[in-house]
Amino acid sequence: MEYDDSAAAREATDRARAFMEEVVLPAERSHDGGESVSRETIADLREQAREYDIYAPQIPEEHGGMGMAFRDVLPVFEQAGRSLLGAPAMRVDAPDEGNMHTLELVGSDDQQEKWLRPLVAGEIRSGFAMTEPAPGGGSDPKMLRTRARKEGDEWVIDGHKWWTTQGGAADVLLVMARTDPDAHPYAGCSIILVPTDIEGVEIVRDIPHLGQSLVPESHAEIKFDGVRVPEENLLGAENAGFDIAQQRLGPARLTHCMRFSGMAERALDVAKAYMDEREAFGSSLADKQSQRFSIAEAETELHAARTMVRDAAERITAGEEARVEVSMSKVFAARVVQETIDLAVQCCGGAGIGRDLPLADFYEAVRAFRIIDGADEVHKRTIARAAFEDTDPAEIGSIPRFDG
Numbered sequence: 001m002e003y004d005d006s007a008a009a010r011e012a013t014d015r016a017r018a019f020m021e022e023v024v025l026p027a028e029r030s031h032d033g034g035e036s037v038s039r040e041t042i043a044d045l046r047e048q049a050r051e052y053d054i055y056a057p058q059i060p061e062e063h064g065g066m067g068m069a070f071r072d073v074l075p076v077f078e079q080a081g082r083s084l085l086g087a088p089a090m091r092v093d094a095p096d097e098g099n100m101h102t103l104e105l106v107g108s109d110d111q112q113e114k115w116l117r118p119l120v121a122g123e124i125r126s127g128f129a130m131t132e133p134a135p136g137g138g139s140d141p142k143m144l145r146t147r148a149r150k151e152g153d154e155w156v157i158d159g160h161k162w163w164t165t166q167g168g169a170a171d172v173l174l175v176m177a178r179t180d181p182d183a184h185p186y187a188g189c190s191i192i193l194v195p196t197d198i199e200g201v202e203i204v205r206d207i208p209h210l211g212q213s214l215v216p217e218s219h220a221e222i223k224f225d226g227v228r229v230p231e232e233n234l235l236g237a238e239n240a241g242f243d244i245a246q247q248r249l250g251p252a253r254l255t256h257c258m259r260f261s262g263m264a265e266r267a268l269d270v271a272k273a274y275m276d277e278r279e280a281f282g283s284s285l286a287d288k289q290s291q292r293f294s295i296a297e298a299e300t301e302l303h304a305a306r307t308m309v310r311d312a313a314e315r316i317t318a319g320e321e322a323r324v325e326v327s328m329s330k331v332f333a334a335r336v337v338q339e340t341i342d343l344a345v346q347c348c349g350g351a352g353i354g355r356d357l358p359l360a361d362f363y364e365a366v367r368a369f370r371i372i373d374g375a376d377e378v379h380k381r382t383i384a385r386a387a388f389e390d391t392d393p394a395e396i397g398s399i400p401r402f403d404g
Contacts, residue, residue, distance in 0.1 A: 009072035016079035019052040028083045033355025036216045045089035056091040056120050063362035064120035071313045074258045082260025085215045095165045096250035099126040106236035127167035130176040139378050142185045148177035157227040167220030168206045189241035193233040200227035212361035250326050253373045257309045257333040264337040274348045298340045305333040326384045327379035334370045341366050
């Protein structure tokens with residue numbers, strides 16, 4: 001399919017595709033299924049990504065990236081998504097990608113030097129600590145309970161987080177906390193940078209979870225007990241945490257959509273190759289009409305998802321918040337990708353659920369997509385609220401009303 005991508009986007013995507021075909025996919029195929037790759041393997045892939053001039057394309061050059069525009073980087077993210085090794089290799093992997101973007105947007109010069117540059121270089125890791133165990137903030141972030149109070153020139157943080165992706169391995173956390181308990185949470189929360197090696201930060205556990213096994217990933221439960229950090233660790237303005245988080249989450253949701261779209265495309269590539277070769281009941285699986293039509297529907301919906309994401313990205317680039325368009329993209333892409341990967345597994349039969357192919361890892365990885373960065377129901381709520389904002393009574397003026 002041809003999309004309205006710029007020349008710069010197409011050139012970068014060509015380099016990303018070459019990197020995936022020549023380096024990443026061979027590395028993935030040579031790895032034993034069911035085992036995680038080492039940090040050394042990822043570090044080596046990152047060095048090769050630099051050689052292909054495709055490392056951290058979304059980050060400004062002064063911080064160690066390539067300085068590509070947000071709209072232009074989307075098809076590169078899609079290429080990265082074709083293997084679970086692609087995103088960490090190109091340094092477009094969550095949660096660091098979103099955290100780097102946040103530091104780029106609102107971080108001070110000192111914060112960017114201390115945290116952003118090492119993050120881009122892959123020297124440190126980060127986590128975004130927002131979600132809390134019940135009855136704290138989850139899908140309804142207004143229920144946030146973690147507090148931070150000012151004492152002299154320090155912030156003192158008390159609270160409890162979980163599902164902090166990469167939290168157990170992180171060097172620094174972006175912690176969302178209530179800093180004005182008398183204000184509405186949307187106007188009374190801040191983001192504070194908290195190193196994980198200081199007193200009072202307790203990594204309780206890495207939560208056992210459904211997920212892929214190729215790239216090490218964790219979701220941590222973390223407690224903060226009288227944690228003290230300097231006042232200069234406040235990220236952005238005080239009490240502007242939700243505004244900052246929204247700036248982070250909108251683009252991050254779209255980059256997630258593109259990475260997972262790449263995963264779905266790869267799943268279809270695997271399925272079609274298998275169907276072409278595998279014969280049953282007198283012909284190849286690729287000749288069976290039912291499966292051919294299912295593949296056609298998946299290709300069509302994946303094309304629609306890509307188009308929706310690009311439209312939302314163009315609106316953000318133009319300065320719009322695009323909350324409805326982002327929510328539509330997130331809900332639709334998550335469903336399409338999940339259904340596409342499920343179809344690919346089904347088409348490959350026993351080979352699909354084995355780990356000689358990447359499909360089993362894809363299948364386990366994609367289920368979380370309908371929850372992370374806002375559950376389906378949260379995004380549908382946003383879409384429905386906008387849909388009912390401006391109803392016109394004249395549209396039903398001709399129907400009779402009860403007259404008794």
